[in-house]
Amino acid sequence: MGSRGRRFESYHSDLLNMTTMEFYSVEYWQKNWETLFERVENGETIGIENENGDRAVMVPADDELIRMYTDHEEGT
DSSP: OOTTSOOOTTOOGGGOOTTTSOEEEHHHHHHTHHHHHHHHHTTOOEEEEOTTOOEEEEOOOOHHHHHHHHSSOTTO
């Protein structure tokens, strides 16, 4: 859900295969930021996991994702 409780219209659950995705610790991300960010820019989806087991993912931005965050009237 979005920050205002709305479901993102572009949400595709099949895009994230959490069982095969590589997850790295926050500390690893901090030490290897440039390399991991470059991998994401080149099309990979890579996960981040903290010591509590909470997870987040870095995904490459495509036109639809960029449009979702820029094509609106909120915050103006």
